[in-house]
Structure formats: structure tokens, C-alpha cells
Amino acid sequence: MNFEIEVNNRTLPAHKGDTILATLNKNGIKVPTLCNLKGLSPTGACRICVVEVEGIQNLVTSCSYPVRDGMKIQTHSPRVVKARKTLVELLLSNHPDDCLYCERNGNCELQDLSVELNIRERRISGKKTRHRLDLSSPSVVRDPAKCILCGRCVRTCDEIQSxxxxxFLNRGSNTIVGTTMNRDLNFSSCIACGQCVMVCPTGALHEHSNLDDIQDALNNKSHKVVLQLGPAVTVSLAEEFGLKSGKDINGLLVAALRKIGFDFVFDTSFSADLTIMESVAELLERFKAKENLPMISSCCPAWVKYAEQFYPDLLPLLSTCKSPQQMMGSIIKNYFAQNKGLKSSEIFSVSVMPCLAKKFEAQRPEMTSKGLSDVDLVLSTRELAKLIRLYGIDMQAIEPQLADNPFGTRSSAGKLFASSGGTAESIARTLYNSVTNKDMLSPKINEFRSGSELKKVDIKVGEETFKFIVANGLTELKELLQSVRSGEVDAHYIEVMACKGGCVNGGGQPFGANDKDVKQRAKTIFELDDVETIKCAHKNPMILNLYQDFLEKPNGEKSKKLLHVNYSQRDVLL
Ligand code: SF4
Ligand code: SF4
Ligand code: FES
Incomplete structure (x- = not known):
């Protein structure tokens, strides 16, 4: 039902069931918010969004108050502005004064609000509580001193990530956000997805930065520093350098990284092609033996940790394929190094990923060979942007360059790994070829690309129909996994990505991107797939060469040793 309301003496349309805030936003009126976040249940915790409603004595929180027919609202009356200012001053009263050194300096919603409300002096002084910094996780740092108790992280971790x-721990002024029994993150059920970092308005949750480590590695001349760029990274940071949001800047990044001093630059989409080849061979083996089906993807380390903790009984169904990051790390140290006449230990292997769980994955004891980690250090997309600025590279004034050989060619299928459904779509293409010896007439499968949380796609392959399911984020996963557990699910392959939309929306991506920006990243990947000629992993000549020259065959003895891994139950305090 539609009706009219009056806002700041203007008549505006409104819709029954909307909140005041949603109505204001639809009409282009901006009211500041802190705890509110699209897609999460409103809590009214911070009160920054208060407005004055005629006939109601107290100011109301617009994010949690329903709009009513004929309401008369003032969004910026002196009383409202004063209240907001006092609320922010109270938040600042016990906030650490180290903004200049904070991870979020220049990118903090509390800082922005202070500027917006013209807060220029400390009028309220509160007792600064001392809190221990939680540095235990390789992915996420927790700094409770900077927490403003907005609860965005709590709701995201629960309502979106499941x-x-x-x-919230303790009560009253002792309240903090923490984990069960206030254990450190690394000992908790945290799957390191980083989605809480993406929503935290301050520096209370941030990534475990490896920027200092990478500079040390670059300055150490006793090894070659080799870098791989994740498929989603190249379409996710153009706007950081004043270029069009979502633009693919792969060539510019390769050039920038060489200028910074990386000895070799590779594209992880190449090893995504390798993952496709290995996954298809593994799936067909299981299909023929009629065992361990449906095969569930294992490219997303946050999902793998989730399975280890909450669904250990389903671990035999997980693909044994390492993720593209780890496969690339392994072939760099075990094939590329030898080709260059180097010892594996003379290579320092770095990856840039859109994901914080990749930092956790690289440190897993399983991800090693001969005592050496496949990947020595993982940077997030955000850290890469910082590194490029740190080295003073002008991204608008460099010429694009190609990635290094022997992994310099990728298929567009490998690039599709960046988006939800992309792994399944790429596997379907190569599976079709492996079974029929022909290529799909139309390899683009739109059903895999929809934004639905659960996508079911049947692909006719020769005489068989292969059934794929894609879990886009973890929200709808529980029900699906229950049906897998009970044997009711009708599927051969299930792709799971912990972040909605896939890696383009990962926890290591630049702050401030909205839904449109994230969709544009995926759109760019799909456009590349439309125009490029090598659309399938099995058509990538460098992948074929790698098998001929070194690995011999997919899922063969060498592959199993270097590119596959098994997972086991992980006990955590829940
Ligand atoms: S990283 Fe993910 S799982 Fe861990 S606390 Fe944050 S949202 Fe929850
Ligand atoms: S850690 Fe960040 S998101 Fe979570 S309650 Fe504190 S300020 Fe809000
Ligand atoms: S944004 Fe409305 S109460 Fe926090």
C-alpha cells in the first residue's frame, strides 16, 4: 500500500512495510547510520540514524521504525543534529586516539561521521579501557579497543555466514565483541572468511597485514620472489587508481609488480585451469566407481574449514584437489624452480588474493612439500593496492605487460573461478569434452551465473545427465548439506563458495565497493569469456604442455602427490 508522508516540509511517497530510513533513502535523503546494514536485521543499537517525528516525544531510530501514513519527519532539525553529535562524541570519548596509525585511517566510518558532524574538540572524556589485541589468526586481527559495539560483525557472521x-560478551560498560569463552580467533570456529572485516565501520576488525613481510622478502636477494595474481584481483582495484570500477587491469598490475621488484609474475587463472583438469578427472573416477558423490568443491578455504568443523562426516565428498592458489604454489616450487635451475628453497612464493581465508590456507601443514610451504605469503587485494602506492607506481602512466611463461596463457574458464558458479561452469565444459571428445556448442551456461543462493543446473553429457548445484554463499548451505547427509540430494557436483557472489566479493577486497561494483567485477569476467578464444582449460596449450612435460596425466601419480590433499575433522570450541 502506498501513501504520503512529509519530510523536511516536502511531501514524499512511502510504502507500507518500509522503515523510515528505507523511505528516506528511496527519496534521496541521506541520514547517517552506523549499526544498520542492508540485508541484516535492524537492531537500533547505535541511534545515529535518529529523526524527529511529529507527535512522538523521543527521537526515533529511522532504521528500525516503520513508516506510517501522514508521518511528519524532520531529518536534520537542531535537536536531531545535536543528538547525533553527542552520540558520536560519546563513541569517541573512550576510543583510542591513534587514528594516524590505524589500519582504517582515511577509510573509517567513525572518522567520516566526526567530520560530517563537525566534531572538532573532545567535549566528553571517557575512561579508556585496555584490551588485548587478538593477533592469533593469520587472517583477521581483532582490536576490541576500537569496537563501537555496532554488532554488524556479529550479525554478518551469524545471519549471512551462518x-x-x-x-556480545559481558554486560554494561564491560561489553565486548568476542568469541565463545573469549578465546582467541584462531582457536574459535572462525572460518577466516573476512566478511566481518568488510562490514566493520572502524579498525576493530582488520586483516592480518603482511606488507612489512613482503618488503623484507623483496629486499632479500638470496631468493627469487615469484608472485601469482588471483582471478578476481585484476577486476577489483581499478577504482583505487582512478580507473573505471570493475575494469580488468591485469596487464597494468603485471607491469607494476615487475617495477616493484617481483622476479616473476604469474596468473592464478592458469592453475585454475589445472584445478579444472584435475577436478574433472577426479569426478569421472568417482562417477565410474559410483563412490563419494556428489563431489564437493574445495577451492574455497573458508568453506573447507567450515566443513572440517561442522560437517566432518562429509569430508570424504570434498574434492581432494588443492585450490588454484596452492596448485600454483606447488608447481612453482616443484616444476618452475627446477626449470630455472633453482632449488625450491630459493623461491619465495607470494600470492595476491581477494580473500583473507587464503592467508590461513597457505599456512596449513597439509599445503607443503618436502617441508616447504607451497605459498610463503598471501597479500589481499587491499594490501596490493597499498603496496603499489608505497612504491610510488603511477598506474595511469605504465604500459601493460604479459604474465610470465611457462604459465602465461590461461583460458577464460580459469578466470571464471572469480565468480560464484564459475568453477562449476568451467568444470562442465571440460567434463563434456572428456566424456564426448567434443566441445560444447555453447559453453556459456547462464544458469550458473545467476545471483540465486542455490543454483541447480543439469548438463547433458553424451548419454548421461550430470547434475550440478552451486551454493552461492553459506546462508542456504545448511539445508543443502542436510540433504547430502541424508542421501536425498540429487547431484554429481556441488560448488560451495563462502562469500556471496564468489571471490569478487571476498573479504580481502577494497573497502567501499557497493553491490553494483561487485556485479560489475563479475560482468567484466563474463565479458572476457565472451570475447576470448580459449574458453576451456583443456584447450590451454600451456596446460597441455605441463602435463606432457611434467605431470603426465590429470589425477595421475605426480598430480596426486603435488596437487591433491585430504582434510580431517577439526575440533573447535563452539
Ligand atoms: S572471519 Fe568470517 S567466520 Fe570469522 S568471525 Fe569474521 S565473519 Fe565470522
Ligand atoms: S568489531 Fe566492528 S563491526 Fe563488530 S561490533 Fe565492533 S565496531 Fe561493530
Ligand atoms: S543505524 Fe539506526 S540505530 Fe544504528
């Missing part, structure tokens, strides 16, 4: 690691 993990529920974070909760």
Missing part, C-alpha cells in the same frame, strides 16, 4: 563465531 558461522556465529562472534557474540
Amino acid at each position: 558461522v556465529a563465531t562472534l557474540e
Whole structure:
């Protein structure tokens, strides 16, 4: 039902069931918010969004108050502005004064609000509580001193990620956000997805930065520093350098990284092609033996940790393929190094990923060979942007360059790994070829690319129909996994990505991107797939060469040793 309301003496349309805030936003009126976040249940915790409603004595929180017919609202009356200012001053009263050194300096919603409300002096002084910095996780740092208790992280971890690691602990002025029994993150059920970092308005949750480590590695001349760029990274940071949001800047990044001093630059989409080849061979083996089906993807380390903790009984169904990051790390140290006449230990292997769980994955004891980690250090997309600025590279004034050989060619299928459904779509293409010896007439499968949380796609392959399911984020996963557990699910392959939309929306991506920006990243990947000629992993000549020259055959003895891994139950305090 539609009706009219009056806002700041203007008549505006409104819709029954909307909140005041949603109505204001639809009409282009901006009211500041802190705890509110699209897609999460409103809590009215911070009160920054208050407005004055005629006939109601107290100011109301617009994010949690329903709009009513004929309401008369003032969004910026002196009383409202004063209240907001006092609320922010109270938040600042016990906030650490180290903004200049904070991870979020220049990118902090609390800082922005202070500027917006013209807060220029400390009028309220509160007792600064001392809190221990939680540095235990290789992915996420927790700094409770900077927490403003907005609860965005708690709701994201629970309502979106279905993990529920974070909760409010203690009461009153002692309240903090922490994990069960206030254990450090690394000992909790946290799957390191980083989605809480993406929503935290301050520096209370941020990534475990490896920027200092990478500079040390670059300055150490006793090894070659080799870098791989994740498929989603190249379409996710153009706007950081004043270029069009979502633009693919792969060539510019390769050039910038060489200028910074990386000895070799590779594209992880190449090893995504390798993952496709290995996954298809593994799936067909299981299909023929009629065992361990449906095969469930294992490219997303946050999902793998989730399975280890909450669904250990389903671990035999997980693909044994390492993720593209780890496969690339392994072939760099075990094939590329030898080709260059180097010892594996003379290579320092770095990856840039859109994901914080990749930092966790690289440190897993399983991800090693001969005592050496496949990947020595992982940077997030955000850290890459910082590194490029640190080295003073002008991205608008460099010429694009190609990635290094022997992994310099990728298929567009490998690039599709960046988006939800992309792994399944790429596997379907090569599976079709492996079974029929022909290529799909139309390899683009739109059903895999939809934004639905659960996508079911049947692909006719010769005489068989292969059934694929894609879990886009973890929200709808529980029900699906229950049906897998009970044997009711009708599928051969299930792709799971912990972040909605896939890696383009990962926890290591630049702050401030909206839904449109994230969709544009995926759109760019799909456009590349439309125009490029090598659309399938099995058509990548460098992949074929790698098998001929070194690996011999997919899922063969060498591959199993270097590119496959098994997972086991992980006990955590829930
Ligand atoms: S990283 Fe993910 S799982 Fe861990 S606390 Fe944050 S949202 Fe929850
Ligand atoms: S850690 Fe960040 S997101 Fe979570 S309650 Fe504190 S300020 Fe809000
Ligand atoms: S944004 Fe409305 S109460 Fe926090």
C-alpha cells in the first residue's frame, strides 16, 4: 500500500512495510547510520540514524521504525543534529586516539561521521579501557579497543555466514565483541572468511597485514620472489587508481609488480585451469566407481574449514584437489624452480588474493612439500593496492605487460573461478569434452551465473545427465548439506563458495565497493569469456604442455602427490 508522508516540509511517497530510513533513502535523503546494514536485521543499537517525528516525544531510530501514513519527519532539525553529535562524541570519548596509525585511517566510518558532524574538540572524556589485541589468526586481527559495539560483525557472521563465531560478551560498560569463552580467533570456529572485516565501520576488525613481510622478502636477494595474481584481483582495484570500477587491469598490475621488484609474475587463472583438469578427472573416477558423490568443491578455504568443523562426516565428498592458489604454489616450487635451475628453497612464493581465508590456507601443514610451504605469503587485494602506492607506481602512466611463461596463457574458464558458479561452469565444459571428445556448442551456461543462493543446473553429457548445484554463499548451505547427509540430494557436483557472489566479493577486497561494483567485477569476467578464444582449460596449450612435460596425466601419480590433499575433522570450541 502506498501513501504520503512529509519530510523536511516536502511531501514524499512511502510504502507500507518500509522503515523510515528505507523511505528516506528511496527519496534521496541521506541520514547517517552506523549499526544498520542492508540485508541484516535492524537492531537500533547505535541511534545515529535518529529523526524527529511529529507527535512522538523521543527521537526515533529511522532504521528500525516503520513508516506510517501522514508521518511528519524532520531529518536534520537542531535537536536531531545535536543528538547525533553527542552520540558520536560519546563513541569517541573512550576510543583510542591513534587514528594516524590505524589500519582504517582515511577509510573509517567513525572518522567520516566526526567530520560530517563537525566534531572538532573532545567535549566528553571517557575512561579508556585496555584490551588485548587478538593477533592469533593469520587472517583477521581483532582490536576490541576500537569496537563501537555496532554488532554488524556479529550479525554478518551469524545471519549471512551462518558461522556465529562472534557474540556480545559481558554486560554494561564491560561489553565486548568476542568469541565463545573469549578465546582467541584462531582457536574459535572462525572460518577466516573476512566478511566481518568488510562490514566493520572502524579498525576493530582488520586483516592480518603482511606488507612489512613482503618488503623484507623483496629486499632479500638470496631468493627469487615469484608472485601469482588471483582471478578476481585484476577486476577489483581499478577504482583505487582512478580507473573505471570493475575494469580488468591485469596487464597494468603485471607491469607494476615487475617495477616493484617481483622476479616473476604469474596468473592464478592458469592453475585454475589445472584445478579444472584435475577436478574433472577426479569426478569421472568417482562417477565410474559410483563412490563419494556428489563431489564437493574445495577451492574455497573458508568453506573447507567450515566443513572440517561442522560437517566432518562429509569430508570424504570434498574434492581432494588443492585450490588454484596452492596448485600454483606447488608447481612453482616443484616444476618452475627446477626449470630455472633453482632449488625450491630459493623461491619465495607470494600470492595476491581477494580473500583473507587464503592467508590461513597457505599456512596449513597439509599445503607443503618436502617441508616447504607451497605459498610463503598471501597479500589481499587491499594490501596490493597499498603496496603499489608505497612504491610510488603511477598506474595511469605504465604500459601493460604479459604474465610470465611457462604459465602465461590461461583460458577464460580459469578466470571464471572469480565468480560464484564459475568453477562449476568451467568444470562442465571440460567434463563434456572428456566424456564426448567434443566441445560444447555453447559453453556459456547462464544458469550458473545467476545471483540465486542455490543454483541447480543439469548438463547433458553424451548419454548421461550430470547434475550440478552451486551454493552461492553459506546462508542456504545448511539445508543443502542436510540433504547430502541424508542421501536425498540429487547431484554429481556441488560448488560451495563462502562469500556471496564468489571471490569478487571476498573479504580481502577494497573497502567501499557497493553491490553494483561487485556485479560489475563479475560482468567484466563474463565479458572476457565472451570475447576470448580459449574458453576451456583443456584447450590451454600451456596446460597441455605441463602435463606432457611434467605431470603426465590429470589425477595421475605426480598430480596426486603435488596437487591433491585430504582434510580431517577439526575440533573447535563452539
Ligand atoms: S572471519 Fe568470517 S567466520 Fe570469522 S568471525 Fe569474521 S565473519 Fe565470522
Ligand atoms: S568489531 Fe566492528 S563491526 Fe563488530 S561490533 Fe565492533 S565496531 Fe561493530
Ligand atoms: S543505524 Fe539506526 S540505530 Fe544504528
